[in-house]
Amino acid sequence: MRSPKDFFRPLAVGAPQPVREVPFRPSRMIHFFDPSNPKMAAKVPDIAPTVDVLLGNLEDAVAADRKEAARAGLVEIAAKADFGDTQLWTRINSLDSPWALDDLLTLVGAVGHKLDVVMVPKVEGAQDIHYVDRLLAQLEAKAGLERPILVHAILETPSGMANVEEIAGASPRMQGISLGPADLAASRRMKTTRVGGGHPGYLVRQDPSGDDAPRATFQQDLWHYTVARMVDACAAHGILPYYGPFGDIKDTLACEDQFRNAFLLGCVGAWSLHPVQIAVAKRVFSPEPGEVAWARRVMAAMGDGTGAVMIDGKMQDDATFKQCRVVAELADALAARDPELRAAYDAATTAVLDQE
Numbered sequence: 280m281r282s283p284k285d286f287f288r289p290l291a292v293g294a295p296q297p298v299r300e301v302p303f304r305p306s307r308m309i310h311f312f313d314p315s316n317p318k319m320a321a322k323v324p325d326i327a328p329t330v331d332v333l334l335g336n337l338e339d340a341v342a343a344d345r346k347e348a349a350r351a352g353l354v355e356i357a358a359k360a361d362f363g364d365t366q367l368w369t370r371i372n373s374l375d376s377p378w379a380l381d382d383l384l385t386l387v388g389a390v391g392h393k394l395d396v397v398m399v400p401k402v403e404g405a406q407d408i409h410y411v412d413r414l415l416a417q418l419e420a421k422a423g424l425e426r427p428i429l430v431h432a433i434l435e436t437p438s439g440m441a442n443v444e445e446i447a448g449a450s451p452r453m454q455g456i457s458l459g460p461a462d463l464a465a466s467r468r469m470k471t472t473r474v475g476g477g478h479p480g481y482l483v484r485q486d487p488s489g490d491d492a493p494r495a496t497f498q499q500d501l502w503h504y505t506v507a508r509m510v511d512a513c514a515a516h517g518i519l520p521y522y523g524p525f526g527d528i529k530d531t532l533a534c535e536d537q538f539r540n541a542f543l544l545g546c547v548g549a550w551s552l553h554p555v556q557i558a559v560a561k562r563v564f565s566p567e568p569g570e571v572a573w574a575r576r577v578m579a580a581m582g583d584g585t586g587a588v589m590i591d592g593k594m595q596d597d598a599t600f601k602q603c604r605v606v607a608e609l610a611d612a613l614a615a616r617d618p619e620l621r622a623a624y625d626a627a628t629t630a631v632l633d634q635e
């Protein structure tokens with residue numbers, strides 16, 4: 280463990296100064312594409328302006344004999360393109376694979392100035408982040424980079440779960456953590472065969488009523504505990520939590536429900552695996568205009584945010600003021616990137632304030 284005094288010192292001579300706060304940049308959808316797939320790569324220029332984050336995936340879902348093509352494809356795409364304020368991330372191969380080292384050596388050297396975040400899969404503990412942290416510092420120094428590349432961990436092993444707090448706080452590079460439900464299910468030996476989402480067998484049943492009337496069942500969220508724990512670890516360390524992938528591409532309704540559960544619990548985004556999931560993530564991870572208007576109304580009524588007032592029969596005090604500030608600040612950050620959203624938030628706020 281690094282001394283608190285040294286935590287913000289660069290880990291290599293000549294590496295950029297680490298960030299002290301994770302910059303909040305909209306990241307409602309982290310859109311995955313396989314840079315070795317010509318059809319997907321061809322769609323990148325059109326998709327880029329519609330997403331907050333574009334992620335060139337090098338790990339799972341890229342066949343073993345396509346790993347080098349994917350890495351080279353990402354270098355080519357990143358070198359050529361200007362994505363404006365859309366972030367460019369990559370998911371490198373896992374640290375126990377033969378490809379991870381070359382992923383970092385190649386990408387940071389060739390296009391490190393274009394890369395915002397490196398996603399590291401199958402993180403087991405702080406030691407994995409420390410390894411990547413030092414290596415990135417060396418490579419940044421060698422490449423003469425002026426800003427540090429941030430690190431995002433995927434929570435997809437039982438050890439990672441057990442160590443989630445130390446992972447979240449392992450380095451000033453830590454930008455966030457995503458749930459990886461597919462690998463987590465496999466490594467936990469859960470008896471599911473899906474990529475995220477619910478399961479009809481995971482339910483509670485209504486008590487018997489004494490006669491033979493049918494008893495309703497209620498499906499439960501398999502991921503509640505994991506997401507909630509991840510959100511706490513991230514919030515405690517000032518980094519951002521994300522729901523990960525939802526594999527039933529055709530079931531956009533269930534995808535939306537799963538994303539919304541994560542949003543309400545504190546996540547700021549999710550992965551989009553297919554173009555159809557982009558709009559779903561955008562809808563879910565942008566607060567609704569009515570909620571934003573309400574938050575702004577409460578904040579206006581509360582002045583300095585202390586004391587208690589009644590609005591529409593509901594008590595508001597310092598704590599609800601703070602909740603409203605979370606919603607209002609998120610809305611402002613998203614509106615700064617999205618003029619349509621800004622117009623919707625402002626129209627809803629004007630309508631609510633005009634009624635007073």
Ligand SMILES: CC(=O)SCCNC(=O)CCNC(=O)[C@H](O)C(C)(C)COP(=O)(O)OP(=O)(O)OC[C@H]1O[C@@H](n2cnc3c(N)ncnc32)[C@H](O)[C@@H]1OP(=O)(O)O
Pocket residue numbers: 310311312313318319320322323326336339340461462474524528551552553554
């Ligand atoms: C558990 C985990 O690790 S999850 C993360 C790893 N997995 C991934 O990254 C998966 C990424 N997504 C994919 O590979 C694909 O979307 C699949 C395999 C799920 C479905 O692909 P397809 O069967 O081609 O879907 P579909 O036919 O609906 O695609 C329509 C078009 O969108 C393109 N497309 C599909 N997914 C993407 C994408 N993520 N980005 C850009 N374009 C895409 C297809 O190439 C196709 O192009 P075309 O019209 O020129 O033929």
Ligand SMILES: O=CC(=O)O
Pocket residue numbers: 339400433435458459460461462463474523524
């Ligand atoms: O990488 C993601 C997962 O769910 O596994």
Ligand SMILES: [Mg+2]
Pocket residue numbers: 339400435459461462
């Ligand atoms: Mg995985």
